[in-house]
Amino acid sequence: MSSGMTMSEKILARHSQRKEVRTGDLVECDISAAVVLEIDFSLFPWPRKVWDPDRVWLVADHAIPAPTITVANDLVRLRQFARKAGIKNLIDVGRHGISHVTLSERGAILPGEILANDDSHTAAVGALNCAGRGMGALDMLYILCIGRTWFPVGPTVRFIVDGKMPPGVYARDIIHYVAGKYGAFPNHNVEWFGSAIQEMDMSGRFTIATMCAEISADFALFECDETTLNYLKKRPQHPFEPVAPDADAKYKATYHIDVSNLEPQIALPDSVPNNIKTISEVKGIKIDQAYIGSCANSRLEDIKVAAEIVRGHEIAPWVRFIITPGSQATYLEAVEAGYVATLVRGGAVVTNSTCGACFGGSMGLIGEGETCISAGTRNFKGRMGSLNSRIFLGSPAVVAASAIKGEIADPRDI
Amino acid sequence: MIRKLEGRTWKFGDNINTDLMIPSFALAEPEEKQPKYCFSANRPGWVDLVKPGDILVAGNNFGTGSSRPGAKVLKSLGIICLLAESINGLFLRNCVNYGLPALPCPGVFSSFNEGDIASVQLEEGKVVNLNSGRVLATTALPNMLLEILAAGGIVPLLEGKGLLDKAR
Numbered sequence: 410m411s412s413g414m415t416m417s418e419k420i421l422a423r424h425s426q427r428k429e430v431r432t433g434d435l436v437e438c439d440i441s442a443a444v445v446l447e448i449d450f451s452l453f454p455w456p457r458k459v460w461d462p463d464r465v466w467l468v469a470d471h472a473i474p475a476p477t478i479t480v481a482n483d484l485v486r487l488r489q490f491a492r493k494a495g496i497k498n499l500i501d502v503g504r505h506g507i508s509h510v511t512l513s514e515r516g517a518i519l520p521g522e523i524l525a526n527d528d529s530h531t532a533a534v535g536a537l538n539c540a541g542r543g544m545g546a547l548d549m550l551y552i553l554c555i556g557r558t559w560f561p562v563g564p565t566v567r568f569i570v571d572g573k574m575p576p577g578v579y580a581r582d583i584i585h586y587v588a589g590k591y592g593a594f595p596n597h598n599v600e601w602f603g604s605a606i607q608e609m610d611m612s613g614r615f616t617i618a619t620m621c622a623e624i625s626a627d628f629a630l631f632e633c634d635e636t637t638l639n640y641l642k643k644r645p646q647h648p649f650e651p652v653a654p655d656a657d658a659k660y661k662a663t664y665h666i667d668v669s670n671l672e673p674q675i676a677l678p679d680s681v682p683n684n685i686k687t688i689s690e691v692k693g694i695k696i697d698q699a700y701i702g703s704c705a706n707s708r709l710e711d712i713k714v715a716a717e718i719v720r721g722h723e724i725a726p727w728v729r730f731i732i733t734p735g736s737q738a739t740y741l742e743a744v745e746a747g748y749v750a751t752l753v754r755g756g757a758v759v760t761n762s763t764c765g766a767c768f769g770g771s772m773g774l775i776g777e778g779e780t781c782i783s784a785g786t787r788n789f790k791g792r793m794g795s796l797n798s799r800i801f802l803g804s805p806a807v808v809a810a811s812a813i814k815g816e817i818a819d820p821r822d823i
Numbered sequence: 824m825i826r827k828l829e830g831r832t833w834k835f836g837d838n839i840n841t842d843l844m845i846p847s848f849a850l851a852e853p854e855e856k857q858p859k860y861c862f863s864a865n866r867p868g869w870v871d872l873v874k875p876g877d878i879l880v881a882g883n884n885f886g887t888g889s890s891r892p893g894a895k896v897l898k899s900l901g902i903i904c905l906l907a908e909s910i911n912g913l914f915l916r917n918c919v920n921y922g923l924p925a926l927p928c929p930g931v932f933s934s935f936n937e938g939d940i941a942s943v944q945l946e947e948g949k950v951v952n953l954n955s956g957r958v959l960a961t962t963a964l965p966n967m968l969l970e971i972l973a974a975g976g977i978v979p980l981l982e983g984k985g986l987l988d989k990a991r
Contacts, residue, residue: 433962435965435967435968437967451854452892453978454978454987454988455987455988456981456986456987456988457985457986457987457988458986477851479851527890528890529888529889529890529913542912542913543889543890543911543912543913543916544890544913544916545890545892545913545916545917545920546890546892547917547920547921547976547977547978548916548920548977550977550978550981551920551977551980551981554981554984554986554987555986559965559967559968561912561965563912593838593883593884593887595883595884595887595909595910595911595912596909596910596911596912596927623887625884625887625911625912627912680838680840682838682884768847768850768889769847769848770847770850787842787888787889789840789842789843789888790842790843790864790865791842791846791847791848791864792842792847793847794847794848796846796863796864
């Protein structure tokens with residue numbers, strides 16, 4: 410007798426027009442929306458005809474405004490392609506944001522849908538009960554031509570997160586804890602439940618879903634609940650149909666986590682899975698740079714936490730503290746709320762929205778022998794600059810506290 | 824139909840990420856210069872030793888990380904096949920799309936010493952160590968992916984269907 414399906418399986422079944430899908434299947438799915446980035450335009454030939462121009466979004470996000478002629482030329486091609494293919498959804502400099510971050514804000518993708526976006530952190534949209542995962546530039550080329558793509562159906566594991574979040578501890582600490590304790594989940598889907606998730610705001614859910622890329626997962630899905638619907642209410646939207654797991658859905662494993670006594674969790678340099686320590690084990694390490702940005706932690710709530718910690722303090726004189734909002738919309742909100750003034754007064758730099766420093770792109774690089782505490786997505790060797798630099802990862806609160814102290818610091822001590 | 828792949832093996836460990844294949848600083852360089860930086864952080868000098876026809880054997884979670892086309896770099900260095908305990912889902916897509924045969928094969932890491940000759944029958948999911956005679960059977964890739972690989976990747980596949988703009 411067949412058992413029920415997980416959320417990941419239900420979305421894949423719906424979009425492949427099947428009654429059910431099972432671990433080990435390969436399915437071909439239609440795509441609700443597709444994102445092509447400016448960096449792709451040096452990577453592939455153009456399609457003769459785009460399958461559905463209204464479902465395609467062209468986004469400038471990785472290193473903008475253009476820091477080099479190469480990037481400027483990529484942007485020229487992006488705009489040319491928009492005209493040639495008749496694509497109206499062009500997110501260009503000034504109205505921009507990190508691709509799936511700004512699409513989420515615009516209500517362009519919704520629960521139960523599939524977003525194809527060749528950013529490796531697209532699992533982020535799982536916070537909206539929408540299926541997204543890492544894809545490549547050539548995946549996008551195929552989708553631009555045909556409007557469908559293939560997905561292997563991997564096993565699904567679930568995390569049930571309960572307990573009350575202690576002060577100074579955030580969603581970022583939960584996903585770091587999971588990565589430290591359970592390691593990587595390549596080719597698996599991960600789904601998130603429990604009272605701590607139900608009480609978590611969308612910003613925290615986006616953080617966890619984004620960072621599921623660092624445990625090598627495919628899709629990372631959350632249920633659509635009141636919090637999701639309230640988030641969507643404020644945005645333009647089209648009709649949608651969320652998915653929920655069946656009562657008898659088959660999960661390969663279930664992990665229970667109680668956050669009540671969780672401490673801030675720090676990823677040590679070079680990788681995230683199985684490479685996590687608590688703040689008390691690493692605090693005191695001297696830093697040169699502190700960074701809050703990237704699709705993991707660049708939302709208004711993240712900037713607010715940083716501003717509240719920095720208010721009335723000065724950034725340590727030897728530290729560059731860089732904050733990069735995830736979208737220009739978030740930037741404006743942070744300005745209007747006064748957070749930007751607080752941060753700049755303390756000695757921080759608030760930059761325009763871009764992927765930027767997180768991938769060692771347009772600015773905020775670190776040099777030989779330097780150490781950065783980052784709320785960006787990754788800590789791979791050389792990711793943010795020199796191969797002889799170190800990146801520690803922590804929550805925005807840890808990063809802001811560290812910027813003030815000039816060393817990796819516990820936000821609960823400020 | 825993909826011919827039987829045979830080549831000398833290079834061994835890499837667990838969690839080999841995309842930024843090791845294309846470091847951030849190399850992204851700013853012209854595409855044809857990027858391969859020379861491959862694995863410069865974890866195995867300096869390797870790009871001068873690898874030869875066309877070689878095969879990679881790796882541990883768990885190979886290719887974790889970004890969308891950047893690491894698979895294309897490996898292919899341009901002459902690697903003809905990737906065998907690993909497990910392969911990151913995005914990286915496997917990039918391998919297939921750029922026409923680099925790749926096969927998750929539990930047990931492969933401990934079955935090879937570096938330099939052993941591997942023989943791979945992709946359609947059967949069969950890997951043989953020609954030095955030791957050890958035979959590994961794994962799940963073959965689904966047919967659709969084998970078809971993309973047989974075409975040489977996504978670009979030749981779409982070109983063959985007349986879907987790409989010839990002007991570019």
